[in-house]
Amino acid sequence: MRKGLPLLLALLLTSTAHGLRAESLGRAELAGLTRTVAEIGARLQSVDTRKDDARELLTGRLAMIDRTEAAPRPALHRLTTVGKLQTVPIDFMLAQLRLQTARQFDTEIEKALVNRAAPALFIRGGAMTLDQLAAEAEKLFPGAVERRGETILSRWPIVIWSDSALVIEPQQSLELSTADGAFLLNSGLLTVDGGELKASAGENSGLNSFRPFVATAMTGALQASGARFSRLGYAGAGSTSGLSILGAALFPSKITSHVVDSSFQNVSGLSLENTHRMLVAGNRFSGGTGPAIAMKGVTGADISDNIITGTTETQAIDIQNTSSSIRVTGNILLGNRGSGVFVANDARDVSITGNLMSRNGRGGVSVVRSACVTISDNIMLSNSQVGIKVRASHALTLSHNDLIANAGAGISIIDQDDNARVAIDGNAFSANKSGIHGGAASEVALKANDFAGQSPILLDGEFAPYVPELLETAASADAKPKALTIHANTSSTAPVDCKTGS
Template sequence: MRKGLPILLALMMASTAVGARAESIGHADLARLNETVGAIGRRLADTDARKSDASALLTGRLAGIGAKGQWQVPTFDTLAGKPTLHTIPVDFMLAQLRLQTGGKFAPNAHKAIANGAAPALFIRGGVMSLDELAKLAATQHPGAIEQRGQSFIAHWPIVIWSDAGLVLSAGQQLELSTGEGAFVLNSGLFTIDRASLSSTPEKNAILPEFRPFLATAMTGAVQAREARFSNLGYGETGVTSGLSIVGAALYPAKMRSSFSDSSFVGLNAVSLENARDIAIVGNRFQKMVGPAIAMSGVTNSQILGNVMMGTRMAQAIDVQNRTSDIEITGNVVLNNRGSGIFIANDARDVTIEANLLSGNGRGGVSVVRSACIDISDNVIVSNAQVGIKIRASDALSLSGNDLIANAGAGISVLDQQKGALISVADNAFSANKSGLYGGAASEVALNANDFAGQSPILLDGEFAAYVPELLRMSSSPEGAPQAFTIHPNAKSTTGQTSRPDCKTGS
């Protein structure tokens, strides 16, 4: 028989919750919140919509999410030198990139090239505009690029070398030929300033799943502002996913990659691997296969103030494989196929703050086999599974979150190793299937959480036996809230404000 807390005890919690920042929610307020979240989704449905278009709705409980939006837009870099245009065999270029990135750059894209004898256009020595590229190609390599006013169709692959750059300027559109197997390989600087990059609509007869892509490797960087990327990429995350940046230890990027106020529509994914110092600010991701953003081995990067809606196959944000020092703040993450945010496999030092996560096909936030994660001040409402799921992870702080009407628990803690610590403070639980669920958990330190709107089950799973203790601690005199710990470790941190030092591991 399922263990839980009767409704009567849940009502008692309304008068015993002390000091919580987040606030529980009643039935009428819940209905209004769901209506508001739905209105936000409709307001942001247009391809060109940005988070600011819903600012009038980001008030009250959602005000913190709306406030997280004043970030400095990254500036563009440039390169000195006089550019020249050459050609290079595609197989040779792919082999070089594969060698320099330790085998990580290994697409089968050469199989999609309709004319196996056609080389790639090869830019060297400086920054070239798209107009200049088209003019030089028309003279030196007729048929490589076709120009129709402000629109350009690349029939050959384009390679930007480490000492070169390509600039797409305001109003320009570069289409990469799907049928002829075109793509862009960039180890220099690719700048998209109020321009667009997309694929042509036909199928590739040789490799039917092929869609063109932009892949950046070695010292390369991409800098985009008010740009549009659409219908790019094939396969899963990786080099051919649509837009990828693959770093190499021996060839670190010379410039910072940044994407601001841009649209990503119908890509497989934005894949970032072994890269650093990437800023993704104020963009829109829609109808991605998913993940919308995938990070692996990435450091010192930010995902700020973006809108992510409707991934078809996976989570919206995927952070894995020793990724560290990541800030995920102020994003609106709605109606994606998987979790809103998924953190796994030795990721650490990740901040997830002031995001709206709703309507996602799994949970709001999931953390697996990772450490030193701060999850604070998020509104996590009406997701198909758990609000925040923690599995086999250590040194996590969950504070100030609103966990509302999720189909699973508000928070679940599973499969913890001995000595692991999770801090749960100042969160509000309302109308979830259960409040806090535990299974094979280690220490979970609770303080000043608000369960007033959570019924009928406050604590569930192996935590259900701790309900009387929770009520007793919650009933302490006003002004003197006491910490309450489930499964204290041999050396418990109950009552302490600090966690293990994530920087040193001590």
């Protein structure tokens, strides 16, 4: 049974359950779906594209990717008072960066500051537009900035203090000088309303790996709508990752951050840590080392309708370190180096629904040491490893997913604790290396799954001996589909607190 199964027996596994959405594919249907997903990828190559540009292709089984309700776009917060531009010693600014970003601070950053005698531009006491900042800097601090048409090049670092704001308006562009070691530290409010924020081309002679970045910390908030970000960030996640929002329990921000309808081109990533009520929706991420969106200790986040392609080192979306109440829905994740979505290290209450994940280097979704994760109505097509991988996690529901032509198993469940429980309900398996792989697994409940397109291996690893029982439940004449429970355990019925994961 482990090495093969006659097609006739496999056909017995086609579910007849009422209301089941997922259905396995024939060879011609698989080829057609593969072509459609490739066309979606081609249409979305440009950094200016959005999900709407591929909407007409989201039909048939792809329609689930378009069924998500768009998150309402929040208004941009505005400060009414007018700020002032001053300077602050660079040593003070670096001390603040160390204090506000803690272990996320790159201690080598001082090497990137070509002119250590130059101060940082310091906004305080209210709001300034980019034009106002440039006009004041040109008047008071010659050499700090340079006008290049609609672009303002800053050679000095910029600090937005906790009582102030910087507004980059439509058609305005702030460029941070790579050669001079410029970056932006925001403890107030940074608003990018249809404008642009980028790093200049070239290299830094003091620190070759350096690229300018924007760090929002402590009481700070970042609000971006219709913005463009490019070439920002280096050295992985954290304060130097490109755009970061790093909260602190003792100094919570009074203003909610959000990033909507914006583009990220060759930005290392958007890093969120210890923040609350985040909205990241309708954005386009292309290139960059990744993760494109990284979350650690985040409570309450809506990650929806984004397009993420071509991360060069890691996964597209990374959810870790006790993050909770996270919604990942309607995203298109194509050709990223790692997993489409990676959930790990005590994350909980995570919902991953209605996403398209294809050609990702380490599979569609990976869940490691986490609890209360729902993965439903997704399409995982032609990923380089598994469709869904579960390891050492509890209280998971995997339902109505299409798991198609993945190089590994459609679903893999390994290294589970004795009391762990996974429900696999209403999924369709087609042309994966194997259907479901098990290794050191605890309770797995199978119900109403469609294996008709999965040949020759239905169950693999320690689950292989259960193939006859799977066939028996599939061939049942009962009106309601029967469930097959593998490795049932008595503690699996105990309720799980999804807010704490216990």
